Amino acid sequence: MSTTGSSAQAANAETDAAGPKGSAVVPVRARLGRLFAAPIMIWLALTIALPLGYCIWISLTNANTMGGTPRFVGLANYVTVLTDGTVGGPFLRSLAWAIGGAIIQTLLAAGAALLLNRRFAGQHIARTWIMASWVVPTIVTAFLWRWMLNADFGVVNHVLQSLGLIGRPIDFLGDPDFAFITVTLVNAWRWFPFMTLLILAALTRVAPEYYEAARVEGATSWQVFTRVTLPFIQPVLYVVGLLGTLWSINVFDIIWLTTKGGPLDMTETMPVAIYERAFQQFRLGEASAMSVSLALFLLVFAYCFIRFVPRGATEQEVI
Amino acid sequence: MAARPLAAPVMRNLLTLLMLLVIGLPFIWMILSSFQPTSVLINPRELFRPDAFTLENYARLPSEANFLLILRNSLVVALASTAIAIPLALLAAYSVYRTRYRGRQTVYLLLLVVYVFPGILLLAPLFKLFSMSGVLNTWLSLIIMNVTFSAPFSVWLMRGFFTSIPHxxxxxxxxxxxxxxxxxxRIIVPLTAPGIVVTGTYTFVYSWTEFLFASVFLIDDSLKTLPIGLEGLVTQYSIDWGLLSAAAVMTALPVVALFAFAGRYFVEGVTAGASK
Structure with missing residues (x-):
């Protein structure tokens, strides 16, 4: 009974334990806690930490997909990928993709969350309905948009032409001028519902009394938004921005399935470039060097972001 | 400003409707297309012909896309992943939300890191590790990675259910x-039953959708899952849009059905999860 013997003081302390960091932790069922955390930690050690370490090792060898004994080559792969001029493009595109995507998705999600936070008939159905584009497999999303945006017989071109908005059909996914923005929007369409859900979670936490007080004071809708709603959801907007950026940088499937990184490499972001180098050019060492570099960049980015954001905001939302 | 009290709600309702249409119309279009013969679909001057309604695309799925086999493969992978992820996530959630010990914060932080971990980073090393251990080209390779990437997030999704139980x-x-x-x-598991639904839904959807690992780890056609099977249809020299629409509808259907049933718990779970 040692784990449950800590009694009521511990239960009270529980609420405080999350607060001040570094102060002594009052153990509550500590043995059980460690025991229950063990399976997932072992699982992640084997499936993330181990391959991660192995990835760093591969990046220092001349390994390829074909087999053969890899030879240690030091930092040669890093020198190759960083100097052969093939990584700059994908890197910049990844940045544009992630930042553009995060802005579009956060704005769409914030708007959608505000709309869905009202009480109206069918609000539960509406909340579930908008999750559809997130639930459906990426391959279906990719097919759907390739089909609707098709230059020859897609419904979007058909409608735009009959409305007289465009003279001739636009090859949204095949035209180098349009492909990048099109895939960015398709990806936003897929992901913004999930961001909406996260923001909605923060909105439901705003006590109705705040709104009532604001109304009594005669605040306009805009004032209510900027003085009450926004301060409440600001922390979660930061988190959504951070998560959205990091998730976007990792996105591979929607790009690969709509454009394969084309046309003219216009949509070739870092994950696409890594995939091609590893499984089309079979140069695992170089692909791993690119992966490790990307991971380091993400780490630095996340660190700066968390430092930049008001202290406590991210922890409060995520933890 | 006199019109405002009336105009604003109307505006908001219209915007809400627009948003629901932006999400829904593409799917409705896909479903309509799946009941049209390819000859109509690829005719630039015809968008849709009600009189050409046909079930032919669906009838061709089993023979031309080997659809039943890949459907079964996807089901096996998704169910097995879910069966492993639920207990793992449940135990971890209890540990993180209902106990206190030194190192708990670190456990939580590590779970968080996995949410944003780039899967592409693991692709090359896992390919090598799996091929050395004989796991490559088996469903096990997918099941393992589906659990890795869905269980940590499931822990977070269950936060609301675990923290709502009185201390x-x-x-x-x-x-x-x-x-x-x-x-x-007797106490925690029944109280967190909706949390189990949420975890199960998330893992099932994740597994059903997963493309990156499935595209590299599975080599035999007979093992392939739906996303890979569909991609095979997409990348053919000439695309059979009718067949593909039907395949896409059938691929989306199971997760949409699951979400129609469990989605409400999912949405409420996540949103309630934030409110203390």
Whole structure:
């Protein structure tokens, strides 16, 4: 009974334990806690930490997909990928993709969350309905948009032409001028519902009394938004921005399935470039060097972001 | 400003409707297309012909896309992943939300890192590791990675259910003489049943959708899952849009059906999860 013997003081302390960091932790069922955390930690050690370490090792060898004994080559792969001029493009595109995507998705999600936070008939159905584009497999999303945006017989071109908005059909996914923005929007369409859900979670936490007080004071809708709603959801907007950026940088499937990184490499972001180098050019060492570099960049980015954001905001939302 | 009190709600309702249409119309279009012969679909001057309604695309799925086999493969992978992820996530969630010990914050932080971990980073090393251990080209390789990437996020999704149970309920039960295992079985598990639904839904959807690992780890056609099978249809020299629409509808259907049933718990779970 040692784990449950800590009694009521511990239960009270529980609420405080999350607060001040570094102060002594009052153990509550500590043995059980460690025991229950063990399976997932072992699982992640084997499936993330181990391959991660192995990835760093591969990046220092001349390994390829074909087999053969890899030879240690030091930092040669890093020198190759960083100097052969093939990584700059994908890197910049990844940045544009992630930042553009995060802005579009956060704005769409914030708007959608505000709309869905009202009480109206069918609000539960509406909340579930908008999750559809997130639930459906990426391959279906990719097919759907390739089909609707098709230059020859897609419904979007058909409608735009009959409305007289465009003279001739636009090859949204095949035209180098349009492909990048099109895939960015398709990806936003897929992901913004999930961001909406996260923001909605923060909105439901705003006590109705705040709104009532604001109304009594005669605040306009805009004032209510900027003085009450926004301060409440600001922390979660930061988190959504951070998560959205990091998730976007990792996105591979929607790009690969709509454009394969084309046309003219216009949509070739870092994950696409890594995939091609590893499984089309079979140069695992170089692909791993690119992966490790990307991971380091993400780490630095996340660190700066968390430092930049008001202290406590991210922890409060995520933890 | 006199019109404002009336105009604003109307505006908001219109915007809400627009948003629902932006999400829904593409799917409705896909479903309509799946009931049209390819000859109509690829005719630039015809968008849709009600009189050409046909079930032919669906009828061709089993023979031309080997659809039943890949459907079964996807089901096996998704169910197995879910079966492993639920207990893992459940135990971890209990550990993180209902206990206190040194190192708990670190456990939580590590779970968080996995949410944003780039899967592409693991692709090359896992390919090598799996090929050395004979796991490559088996469903096990996918199941392992589906659990890795869905279980940590499931822990977070269950936060609301675990933190909403009053503190001290375990203590009260313990005073009544219940053992740790009895407390879990009789109190926590029933109380977190919606959390199990949420985890199950998330893992199932994740597994059903997963493309990156499936595209590299599975080599035999007979093992391939739906996303890979569909991609095979997409990348053919000439695309059979009718067949593909039907395949896409059938691929989306199971997760949409699951979400129609469990989605409400999912949405409420996540949104309630934030409110204390």
């Amino acid at each position: 001290g309920i375990e203590e009260a039960a313990a005073i009544d003489g219940a053992t740790d295992m009895q407390i879990l079985r």
